[in-house]
Amino acid sequence: MTAAARVDPDKVQSILRDVAERIVLPRFDGLAKHEIIEKAPGDLVTVADIEAEHVLTEALSALLPGSRVVGEEAYSKSNDILDRFDTPGPVWLIDPIDGTKNFTKASETFCMMVALVENNRPVMGWIHDPIPNRTVFAAEGEGAWLDGTRLIIPDPPADSAKVGLINTWYFDEPKRSALRSAARARFGELVSLSCAGHDFLAQTLGSRHFSFYRRLWPWDHAPGTLLIREAGGHVARIDDAPYQAGTRVHGLLSAPNKEVWTSIRDYLLLDF
Numbered sequence: 001m002t003a004a005a006r007v008d009p010d011k012v013q014s015i016l017r018d019v020a021e022r023i024v025l026p027r028f029d030g031l032a033k034h035e036i037i038e039k040a041p042g043d044l045v046t047v048a049d050i051e052a053e054h055v056l057t058e059a060l061s062a063l064l065p066g067s068r069v070v071g072e073e074a075y076s077k078s079n080d081i082l083d084r085f086d087t088p089g090p091v092w093l094i095d096p097i098d099g100t101k102n103f104t105k106a107s108e109t110f111c112m113m114v115a116l117v118e119n120n121r122p123v124m125g126w127i128h129d130p131i132p133n134r135t136v137f138a139a140e141g142e143g144a145w146l147d148g149t150r151l152i153i154p155d156p157p158a159d160s161a162k163v164g165l166i167n168t169w170y171f172d173e174p175k176r177s178a179l180r181s182a183a184r185a186r187f188g189e190l191v192s193l194s195c196a197g198h199d200f201l202a203q204t205l206g207s208r209h210f211s212f213y214r215r216l217w218p219w220d221h222a223p224g225t226l227l228i229r230e231a232g233g234h235v236a237r238i239d240d241a242p243y244q245a246g247t248r249v250h251g252l253l254s255a256p257n258k259e260v261w262t263s264i265r266d267y268l269l270l271d272f
Contacts, residue, residue: 003090004116004123004139007064012126013135015059016112020130023052024097028131029106036104039076044100049073052096056114060092064116067092072219082218085246091117093245095219099195111197115222120244125223127197136201136227144204144231151231153256154206161188164210165199166268170238170251178272186267200224203254204231210264212238213252218245221252228254234261238268 027035027048035047053071061069068084071094075081084091092114097103099110108131116124123140136151138144144151156162166183168176184190193199197220202208204227213221222245228235236243238251253268255261 002123003064003067003118007116007124009124009126009137009139011063012060012114012124013128013137015056015063016114016126016128016135017133019052019055019059019096020112020128020133023055024048024112025130028103031104042101044104045073045076046097046100046104048103049096049100052112053094056094056096057092060094060114064090064092066090067116069094070218072096072217075219082246082248085117085120085218085244091245093117093122093219093222095197095223098197098220099193102194109193109195109198111195111201113197113219113223115218115226115245117218117222117245120246122222122226122243122245125226127201127223127227129198129201136204138223138227138230140226140230142230144227146205151204151227153204153228153231153233156206156209156256156260157188159186159188162209163187163189163191164208164212165192166190166212167192167214170212170214175272179268182272183267196220196224200227200254203228203233203256206256210253210255210260212264212268214250216243216247216249216252221245225252225254232257234258236261238265240265 067090069092095113103110112128114126115122128135235254
């Protein structure tokens, strides 16, 4: 029996919602200065992140005996934790608060994410949006769901009306600046939400239409990658290699279908 077959997705959703209500939401718009820590320049963590990851780690480990956990905050203390993807057995991925900087500013654009990974491939994923108390769930081969409603990515508009993200720092100068100007003229709006979970959720619901990420962190991208795929979209590395949760490479592109994905990928690779 696979690890995914041993996990009740509703139990994971209940765990996420409980942690949100008990640990995360009480700190929303109420953090003291000493409860916000700068791990690196511009990279914040709060007491809510740390406590939520601790509780989620214990609860998910108990839910699936024999599993291991890779959490964003645990990684900040021991980079070797990513080696867990290279050994047999299921791995839980935890992002206790995705969009921490937004959270510290009392912006509602934050979420909590969990994924179950087998053989370096995300097979189950959850994105919990605490303020409206909604949860999206995806399972490999079983579709994507928003609180029981099946999600299918709607047909996208023309490029001139598409909303998306292009992290031009993937490219060197002078292409970086040239692409930045050209892409703003081609697409409707290019804006970062500073929260990958909300970005992937918005793409699934059709209010955003593509994203190109430079850095791949498993806790940021594994749940959303599975969500996009199971809702009918296409997501892959810019070289069209399949996404693997533990692979630390650059360049991940998501789009509502393979045709749009190929069109944007070819555009990104043009000489400007």
